[in-house]
Amino acid sequence: MRARMLLLALGLCVMQPSLAADPLIMTAPPRESEEAGQKQYEVTASYISDVLGRPVHYQHPGAWLRYQHDMRNDVYDIVFDGPHFASWRVAHLDHEMLIRLPGSLQFHLLTGAGNDQVNEPDDMIGRKFCGISPPNLSTLSILGRFRNPVRQPVVRGVKGGMGAVYKAFQQEQCEAFVVRTAYYRNAMSEEDRKGLKIIYTSPAMPNQSISVSSRLTPQERGKLRQALLSEAGTQALQPTLNRFASKAKRFIATDNAEFKDYNTLLEGVIFGW
Missing domain, CATH: 3.40.190.10 (Periplasmic binding protein-like II)
Incomplete structure (x- = not known):
């Protein structure tokens, strides 16, 4: 007060x-x-x-x-x-x-299309993903998929918005990254999307x-x-x-x-x- x-x-x-x-x-x-x-x-x-x-x-x-x-x-x-x-x-x-x-808020967890070690959400347990630091909803939407705190991915917090998150992934600071589905559709080029694969999509909110x-x-x-x-x-x-x-x-x-x-x-x- x-x-x-x-x-x-x-x-x-x-x-x-x-x-x-x-x-x-x-x-x-x-x-x-x-x-x-x-x-x-x-x-x-x-x-x-x-x-x-x-x-x-x-x-x-x-x-x-x-x-x-x-x-x-x-x-x-x-x-x-x-x-x-x-x-x-x-x-x-x-x-x-x-x-x-x-509209709704929904998020993709993505990794490189050629990453054979990560194909589904549980493959990310213990691995690092880039996202805007909590309590940002994008990162929390991914952590929400892993309710057991000892079986979660590791967050690499990034400042500067979703463009900065994608850049951190490109710089190999993490093995995956999270962005809003609208960002994936509208802000990323077709070439960008071809080089990625979707590991997980959060429920729409x-x-x-x-x-x-x-x-x-x-x-x-x-x-x-x-x-x-x-x-x-x-x-x-x-x-x-x-x-x-x-x-x-x-x-x-x-x-x-x-x-x-x-x-x-x-x-x-x-x-x-």
């Missing part, structure tokens, strides 16, 4: 009567700098504030460990992130799912979403869902659409049932969620 108390100390709650409620904190994972995060999400936070008639402030988490810490301590009220985090908040913090990006905390009333939750699905809401979400789903025209409605059990990708894993 550190951030919430700071906002109150700064006097942000001293507003006209219609905005007298406690400020709400909106956030997203620290996938960009604080400045870039402000540009990405401030317009949405401002729109939500207008819709609810109470202050909504975007807060950049700063780092992944802070993001995880504050999430576990129920600091955040409005969150845009992946299905594993959203599912965890539904299961443990009484969050409600409102809307999500259309719902795309990134927005969930809200129990500090929003049921009436506010319903009102906000409808507002974010409206034309004005779509405009306010446009920076997020442009970055994460450039071909999508708008978010779609969702509910808690669609995100059931994806929290298991986070809980009990080796990095200690």
